[in-house]
Amino acid sequence: MRRFRNSLLIALVAVAALAQTASEKPSIDVRRVGARLKCQCGCPDSVATCSMLECHFSKPAKERIAKMQAVGMSDDQIVQAFVRDYGAGIYLAPPNAWGWIVPYAGVGLGMVVIYLFIRRYYRKPKPLAELGPMELDDPALEKYKEQIERDLANLE
Numbered sequence: 001m002r003r004f005r006n007s008l009l010i011a012l013v014a015v016a017a018l019a020q021t022a023s024e025k026p027s028i029d030v031r032r033v034g035a036r037l038k039c040q041c042g043c044p045d046s047v048a049t050c051s052m053l054e055c056h057f058s059k060p061a062k063e064r065i066a067k068m069q070a071v072g073m074s075d076d077q078i079v080q081a082f083v084r085d086y087g088a089g090i091y092l093a094p095p096n097a098w099g100w101i102v103p104y105a106g107v108g109l110g111m112v113v114i115y116l117f118i119r120r121y122y123r124k125p126k127p128l129a130e131l132g133p134m135e136l137d138d139p140a141l142e143k144y145k146e147q148i149e150r151d152l153a154n155l156e
Contacts, residue, residue, distance in 0.1 A: 026062045033065050033075050034058070037082050038092050046092055 026034065026048065034048030040057040043050055047065075050058035061082070068078045083091050 027066070029069055030062050030065045033069070033078050034062055036075070036079050036092050036094075037061065038090050040086065040090065 031048040035046045037047040039045050039047050039050040039052075039055065039061075041050065041052055041055045043052055043055075045051060047058045047061045052058070065078055068081065073081075079091065
């Protein structure tokens with residue numbers, strides 16, 4: 001029974017340590033602005049998607065974004081404030097048309113290359129009848145051909 005209570009206590013402590021209250025979860029508006037800002041903790045993620053637990057940059061940045069939104073600042077004003085404070089490297093631009101076209105163009109180009117490869121190397125070979133009769137002009141081959149003919153005649 002004591003073992004069960006210890007296990008239950010450990011489970012409750014773990015859940016309490018990892019649980020987030022509703023006030024700690026960023027709102028949709030905070031995540032929308034945070035997606036445009038690069039996290040400065042060293043990870044390649046944005047402020048909204050930083051996966052580092054208790055990140056020293058993203059958590060305070062989310063709180064700052066929420067305060068700025070509560071004051072009434074627009075998304076662009078918030079982003080400009082962060083760019084002013086941390087430099088242009090913090091700004092994550094949304095993907096442009098080039099970022100959407102390149103993957104599909106790469107797939108299309110790959111399919112064209114595969115088609116040309118198959119077309120070139122897997123063609124049906126021409127029938128031998130179209131190539132014409134085969135002529136032997138080597139005297140050593142003629143000697144073997146005569147020997148084969150004699151052996152075939154002896155078999156019958």
